Structures are given as C-alpha cells and as structure tokens.
Amino acid sequence: MASATRTGDGRRSPFVPLPPSDADKAELYKGLEAALGSSFSSEPLSPPCNPLIIVISGPSGVGKDAVIKRLLEVRQQIHFLVTATSRAKRPGEVDGKDYYFVTKEEFLSMVERNELLEYALVYGDYKGIPKQQIRDYMAKGYDIVLRVDVQGAATLKSILGDSAVFIFLVAESEAALVKRLIDRRTETAEMLLVRVATAREEVKHMKKFDYVVVNAEGKLDGAVKLVESIIDAEKARVRQRNVQI
Ligand SMILES: Nc1ncnc2c1ncn2[C@@H]1O[C@H](COP(=O)(O)OP(=O)(O)OP(=O)(O)O)[C@@H](O)[C@H]1O
Numbered sequence: 218m219a220s221a222t223r224t225g226d227g228r229r230s231p232f233v234p235l236p237p238s239d240a241d242k243a244e245l246y247k248g249l250e251a252a253l254g255s256s257f258s259s260e261p262l263s264p265p266c267n268p269l270i271i272v273i274s275g276p277s278g279v280g281k282d283a284v285i286k287r288l289l290e291v292r293q294q295i296h297f298l299v300t301a302t303s304r305a306k307r308p309g310e311v312d313g314k315d316y317y318f319v320t321k322e323e324f325l326s327m328v329e330r331n332e333l334l335e336y337a338l339v340y341g342d343y344k345g346i347p348k349q350q351i352r353d354y355m356a357k358g359y360d361i362v363l364r365v366d367v368q369g370a371a372t373l374k375s376i377l378g379d380s381a382v383f384i385f386l387v388a389e390s391e392a393a394l395v396k397r398l399i400d401r402r403t404e405t406a407e408m409l410l411v412r413v414a415t416a417r418e419e420v421k422h423m424k425k426f427d428y429v430v431v432n433a434e435g436k437l438d439g440a441v442k443l444v445e446s447i448i449d450a451e452k453a454r455v456r457q458r459n460v461q462i
Contacts, residue, residue, distance in 0.1 A: 267457045268355040269448065270377065272363045274370035275386030276416030278398035280432040280440065281364050284386060287441045288362065292448070296354040297362045301327065304342035317347065334462065335365075335372050348462050355460070360448065367419040374425060380460040382451055384444060385426040389433040391417070397434070 236248035250256045273281055289297055301317040303324040312318050319327070324343045327333055336345030351361050363381075365373060370383060388394035395413055398404065404412065423429055428447050432440040451458070 263453075264455070264457060266452045267459055268358055269360040269451055269458065270351070270355075270363065270381035270460050271360060271444075271448065272365060272370055272373055272377075272381055272383045273386060273444075274365050274367050274383070274426070276367065276388075276394060276419045277412045278394060278401060278416075279386045279388050280397075280437065281386055283437055284430075284432060284440050284444060285362055285364055287437060288444055291441060292445060294359050295362060296359040297364070298346060298350060300344050301333070301347050302342055302344045304344075316344075335369065335376060337369065337372075351462055355462075367422050371422065371425065377460065380458050382428070382447065382458065383426040384447065385423045385429045386432050386440070387420065387423070387429060389431055391420075393434055 233251045233254075235252055236244050238245075240248065246257075273285060275281055285297060289295060299313060299315075299317055301319055301324065303319060303321040304316070306312065306316075306318045310316065310318075321343065324336075324345065327345065327347070328336060332348055333345035334348050334351065336343060346363065354361055363373065370385075373381065374383060388397060391413075394416060395409075398409055398412060430440050430443045430447075
C-alpha cells in the first residue's frame with residue numbers, strides 16, 4: 218500500500234535537526250537546505266523560451282498587413298521578415314524596409330546558393346524568404362513574423378512542419394470580407410471576383426493551421442490581442458517548438 222506521507226524526491230539527511238517552526242525566516246531557509254543536504258537553486262524552473270517563427274496567412278483583404286503592423290507597434294522583440302524580390306522598386310518604397318530589391322540574376326543566384334527558405338514567381342516577379350535574416354534575428358532572441366498567402370503557407374508547412382506557428386486570419390464572414398475588399402477600392406471588379414473566388418477556396422485550408430483568428434470589422438485590436446495571447450501561450454509550452462534553418 219502507498220505510504221500516506223509524501224516526501225517527494227528529497228531524502229532528508231538523517232541527523233540534521235530541523236529548526237523550530239517559529240525560527241526566523243533565514244534560519245528556517247538554511248535549516249531546510251541543511252535537512253535536504255543541498256542548497257536551493259535560483260535557476261529558473263521553466264525551460265528557456267525558443268524564439269518563434271509565426272506564419273500569418275489568410276485570404277486577400279482579411280487584414281494581414283493591418284494586424285501585423287499593429288502587432289509590431291504593441292510588441293517588443295518581434296521582427297517582420299523583409300522579403301527579397303526581383304520586382305522593380307515602386308515610388309515611395311524603401312529598400313530593406315518594404316522589400317530587399319535585387320535583380321533577377323541576383324535572385325536566381327540566391328536560389329542556387331540555397332539562401333531562401335521558400336520562393337515563388339508571383340505575377341512574373343520572384344519573391345523569397347532569406348534564411349540568413351531569420352537566423353540573424355532569432356540569434357538575437359527575436360520572434361519572426363512571416364506574412365504569406367495561403368499557398369505560401371502550405372509550402373512553409375511542408376518545410377517547417379510543427380517547428381513554426383501557423384495562424385489563419387479570417388473575417389467574421391464571407392460577406393464581411395467582400396465588403397472590406399470593396400471598401401479598400403484598390404481592385405477592379407475583375408480582380409475582386411478573382412480574390413473573392415480564391416478566398417472561398419482558401420478558407421478550406423484552415424484546418425492545416427494551428428490557430429484561427431477572427432479579424433472582425435472594427436475590432437482590429439481584438440485580433441491583435443488574440444495573436445499576442447497565442448504567442449504568450451506558445452512561450453509557455455512545456456515542449457518548445459524548435460526551428461532549425
Ligand atoms: N478589423 C478591421 N476592421 C476594419 N477594417 C479593417 C480591419 N482589418 C483590416 N481592415 C482594412 O481592410 C483592408 C484590407 O486589409 P489589409 O490590406 O491589411 O489586408 P491583407 O490581408 O494584407 O490584404 P492583401 O493580402 O490583399 O494584401 C484595409 O483597408 C485595412 O485597413
């Protein structure tokens with residue numbers, strides 16, 4: 218039968234008397250150490266938090282940029298990965314901030330040297346994720362945010378598996394998403410049709426993600442708070458994700 222007295226792993230040193238219970242705090246502390254035969258460690262009991270790779274994806278117009286922009290304002294130690302592209306710089310864009318602008322030849326040699334985690338040809342321009350940038354920021358303890366379309370997220374999932382956190386952003390409904398896209402006034406009717414039809418397909422991929430976050434109309438801060446809570450919960454995991462790039 219199991220003993221009623223729980224002693225844990227500690228073996229009490231047999232001949233060390235405990236101080237009286239009304240002894241002063243320091244004496245009690247020392248007495249407990251002496252009784253256990255070892256001093257108490259001040260090392261953290263929780264495992265160290267590994268930096269995270271957070272992949273944020275979702276249909277066009279759902280608010281990926283808006284959520285990430287706000288997240289970077291409210292949270293420290295987070296780096297939004299700057300994509301490399303062979304596309305020409307548009308007026309107002311800043312090299313190293315909006316994109317790393319490289320020539321097509323430079324881009325292809327990056328591919329050859331295996332310097333990109335993932336890349337794609339998007340409407341005739343190459344876009345890719347430089348591995349070194351991820352390594353550099355993770356070494357400094359930063360979490361990395363990647364913003365990719367749903368197809369890109371699927372590719373990253375096949376490369377990173379469970380070592381990264383995949384968040385799918387949705388509007389509260391299909392109708393809300395369409396209204397938001399119309400309100401943005403950046404697309405022609407034909408482009409809108411493609412985006413809405415694509416969004417309908419993309420939502421079906423939600424189950425491959427770890428988390429879904431609703432970015433409801435007028436509730437951007439709520440969506441950002443939920444993303445922050447996900448990051449906090451990930452930091453509290455007993456088995457931390459471990460990215461090798
Ligand atoms: N919670 C919200 N409430 C109201 N408007 C929002 C909300 N979130 C984003 N928006 C607005 O919706 C529009 C689309 O957002 P955003 O450009 O961030 O989407 P996206 O997912 O990055 O789109 P794309 O993939 O097409 O670049 C923007 O005008 C943005 O300001």
